Amino acid sequence: MPIKIPQSLPAYNVLSREGVMVMPEETAAKQDIRPLRIGLLNLMPKKIQTETQFARLIGASPLQIEFSLIRMSDHESRNTSTEHMEAFYRPFAEVQASGEKFDGLLITGAPIEHLPFEDVTYWDELKSVMDWTQTHVHSTFGICWGGMAMAYHFHGIKKHMLDAKSFGCFRHRNLAPASPYLRGFSDDVLMPVSRWTEIRADEIAEAGLTTLIASDEVGPALVEDRAHRALYVFNHFEYDSDTLKQEYDRDVDAGTPINVPVNYYPADDPTRDPMNRWRSHAHLLYGNWVSEVYLTTPFDMEQIGLASTDLRA
Structure with missing residues (x-):
């Protein structure tokens, strides 16, 4: 089954050319099934690039997905046109007021990791989003800064500034091969990393969370928070082949000191x-997450948030 997105969304044509099954809303409405409702709270500045990356991974599922784009209510994007935002995004305040529920929600990262969480202009609303997920979302997936924000909000786990940016593709170990989220994963996993902060393994363990994937070089990468029906990934499986290159070229052009991303270019030659x-593991992770959502979410969406907090109870 395909992912249901508006035919005028830029991602529609991009994914169609790549062979991803996409379906316009009018066609999806004719199918007598309940699609999975998955929202993307997009905090990244390049909204179109990010929504396409996640639609690509979510759309690889054999299930029909209804993909909804959500933004912070009072935060205006400076890198995406007003027309695009108004056409395809709904403010969280509107979603919250509607009382609707979601089978899954993705909360992206944001390039503000140097700021304390409380200094982020939309922090209060984001806290409301995270609290709202506990009653209106079956499973939440926090990505990079979004995952760090959730770990901090629910458990008080702090992010720590690094002396140098973790930048490149780093080897990681599969610590939980029996996890349903890691079905099909090899023991050794390559993940793109681009961050100035880290979450520490001992603090994750002290909070009672489970680290599923970790690196000796850049620390925990994928963490399960069963009590809050959530996963946190601190790196970027969703990145395109050239995303790190774009970041590197941007800093070089701006004269900003930056190292060549580790283990990314052949022979480290930019x-x-x-x-x-990392593409195959990216599809495995998000496909496994969608599968778990499908297997555990209530058919009656009104029951979301009312059942056991254990996804596999």
């Missing part, structure tokens, strides 16, 4: 085209 060596 004049050569990077190779994507």
